[in-house]
Amino acid sequence: MRLPAWLAQHLAALRALLVFTVLLGLAYPLLFVGVGRIPGLSDKASGSMVTAGSTLIGQSFGDDPRYFQSRPSAGDHDPTATGASNLGPESVVDTLGEDGSPSLLTQVCTRSLAVGKLEGVDGSRPYCTADGVGAVLAVFHADGFTGPVTRVVSVNQTATPFQTTYQGVRVEPAIPGEDYRALGGVITPIRGTAPANPVVPADAVTASGSGLDPHISPAYASLQVPRVARERGLPEDRVRELIDEHTTGRALGFMGEPGVNVLELNLALDGA
Structure with missing residues (x-):
């Protein structure tokens, strides 16, 4: 049918x-x-699980001076909050006030000073102030974008500006809540006198896209050697040997950059 x-x-x-x-x-x-x-x-x-965590997921070591430190994380190394800050190169002006948030530039400047202090090196870098915020001015001109400078504001500082004058005009501190770009100011980062190649590597001050990168660059690992060797009472050459043993090369020999797995390296240090 x-x-x-x-x-x-x-x-x-x-x-x-x-x-x-x-x-x-x-x-x-x-x-x-x-x-x-x-x-x-x-x-x-299987996630490459070990007693201390996973070698595939970056984690914090609590600023313990005996350990190599991971790169920063926008999600504080929380696997359930993986992700980036979504801030890009144009993020140079902080949101000031009680509910404010730092720009990407200020985050980089602050981290660089902190790493420099921890490792006992110069943490300065271009476009950063001595107190660790973005060295950025809002410059007002008589004719909009051109003409004589009539007013200058250090947009990321509410106290003493990082420089007193700009083109003969006194630099003012910022007022929280003011949008100096909307008022006609030209946002002008100031390079300063920091070296072109900072001592603190870029991966020490920037988070990965996932926020959970388990690797750091060999340069950042090398920067931490004196501190780790001193805190553990090991020869620096021995610590460098362990770095070499836990450094992976470029994928397929040409993609990406070499990386050092931080958790594996710290576990090897504990074993040493």
Whole structure:
């Protein structure tokens, strides 16, 4: 007996649902579980868990001077809050006041000073003030964007500005809540006298896209060697050997940059 068209369509849809449920809900996941058990992939598939955490996820070491420190994290190394700050190169003006937030430039400046203090090196870098905020001025001209300078404001400082004058005009501190760009000020970062190549590497002051990068650059690891060796009573050469042992090269020999797995390195230090 021929089934009604509507019933035949519903039965065909039901069969398709059952087939795709088996294929995509059971067979497909089981296939990848099996692939994850292949030697060489099992560590990554299982999360590479160790007693102290996972070697695939960056974590904080609490500024303990005995340990190598990870790069910054926009989510405070919380795996459930992975993500970036979404701040880009144009983020140079802080939001001042009780509910304010620092710009990306000020975050970089603050971190650089903190790393410099921890490692006993010069933490200064271009476009940063001595007190660790973005060295940025709002410059007002008589004719909008041109003409003589009539007013200058240090937009990221509410107290003493990082420089007293600009082109002969006294620099004012900022007033919280004022939008100097909207008032006609030209936002002007000031390079300052910091070296073009800062002592503190870029990955020491910037977070990764995920906020959970488990690696740091060999340059940042090398910067931390004197402190770690001193705190642990180890020769610096021995600490550098451990860095070399836990440094991975470029993917396929040409993609990306070498990296040092911080957790593995710290575990090796504990073992040493």
